[in-house]
Amino acid sequence: MLAAGLTLVYGLGGALNLAYGQMAVMSAMVVLFAMDAGVPVLPAVGLGLVSGAILGLLLDLTIFRPVYRRQGEARVLLSLLLTLGLAFVVDGFLTWRIPFRGLTLNIGGGPIDILGVPMRRGSLLASAITIVAFVLLFAFFRATALGRAVRSVIEDEQGARLVGVDPRRMLRLILIMSGFLAAIVAVTRAMVTPVTVTLGFEITVFALIVTVVGGLGSFPGALMAGVILGIVNSIAASYIGTFLSLIILLAAAGLTILLRPSGLLGIRE
């Protein structure tokens, strides 16, 4: 559910990033090493977020260059294959160098009762950060000129170019933000469960499913899908058992694609 909330930038810009989970993991590792080196928690987290953004920029400057030179499906396909390759490089490298490290951020204090249900402080803080990040993003895309420019590129690249918006710069901004969000995902997740080096693929898949269910390119959709899938997952997990719940989750995603190809709140073509 945490990973879910922050997938929004993921499906944007007409390209898919299958190395998204790996970006999150790399940011988590930056935080981990910073803390190892004696940096206090908050600056370390800040460092992780910045490095996430830098990763996004690097990605944009390297393998996304040829990707954005293409249009439509060819672009999606190339981005998919290239980021898949990148994901393998990162995964292999991390499991080779630091196989058993995981980032855990301990938020002290016992559980807090909310409406009679005990909630862990870590999960609460993580949810709060997710919601704040969402509100900020929403505000950015609705209220600022830059946010509107980014949206215009997402909706119609040619049109945006005609009214004087440089698509290339906006796409770069999208990737930087996506890296930043991946870092937030990593940090919030570390408050609940350890973020290990092997988690990358899992985060990517979950993010992918949520994005697809919510509708590619729709922010409220991603939020809604994240919440719904989170609930479905936890209900199914507690009543039926883990392996079937995962299958149910996948089936739900599959059904959504079939029934509403544009997603719950996606834009109809």
Place this chain on the structure above:
Amino acid sequence: MSDQAVPTEGASVIGGAEGRSARSLSALLLPLLAAAVVLAPVPFLLGDSRVLMGVALLGLAFACYTIGFNLIFGSTGQLFLCVGALAGIGGYGAVLLADRRGFPLVLSILVATVAAGLVGGLLSWVAVRRSLGVIFTGIITLIFALAFHNLLLGRGDLTGGESGLRIQSGSDTFLGDRILSYYAMLALVLLFLLVHGLLRRSHFGWGFRALRDDEMAAELTGVNVARYRVIAALVGGAMVGLAGAVYAFSRGRISPSTFAFAQVDVVVLVMLAFGGIGTLLGPILGAIVFTIIDELLVELGQLRLVALGALILVLFLWVPRGIIPSLGSVFRKDQHR
């Protein structure tokens, strides 16, 4: 007049390499023969080494998967990310039928093959009916692959869970013999190449090419795009399923990771991309080269993943059309000069 015909022939870039050569029957059989001649002596070279024969067998199985995937993705543009799952349906299906239900070997392989073909066709039919694009087809087949993988892990009582199954049946037939099962697999490779080649020579070939070049135009000129797609997925799925079943029996044991996404689909994608998407011999060339590279990288351990990923990056950045078409265009340039 005849001068004018020449440039158009050379100018057809995509699919041009196979365009003319696929016409005559001897042009189809010659590459098949070449592949057979190259691959037939392998057991005599490696016969003593169990490990290397296992690698060779796996390489041939991957050649089969890649041919099937090439038919689905290369010929009709459907990105199926569930090749491993289809092979798993073939493999697990046949093994469970033979071992648990006591079906005869041939029958269980046949049933599993048909099942894999039907699943492939069904996925394609759904995708065509909902007119999903490349990406959504990819995502939905990926979802299917993940669900199938979890089913294998979850139904541990049937599938043996993570540790997999040791297969009882089949070991007393020719599939129990390493060298004979190598030749059985090789026969499958050649059969699949022949089927794919024949399909391309028939009116299917025109349909495939038409819908790959311009789907809208193909539809408008009366090419039944949906039919070609579903049939390609049906045949390709059956190929993958059959190869998965035969591979399972000749290897003697299977586990979910034998058919996992990262173990099969990614590799198949690399092989096809290397050999050339949509070419006849690309899959087998890619499979041979990649199997050798992979075997050389075994010593690297975890770095193998890094190398695999780097290979994907390099391939798609610099030779996105694959080795065969790239070489082909180099030759054609030379001819013009």
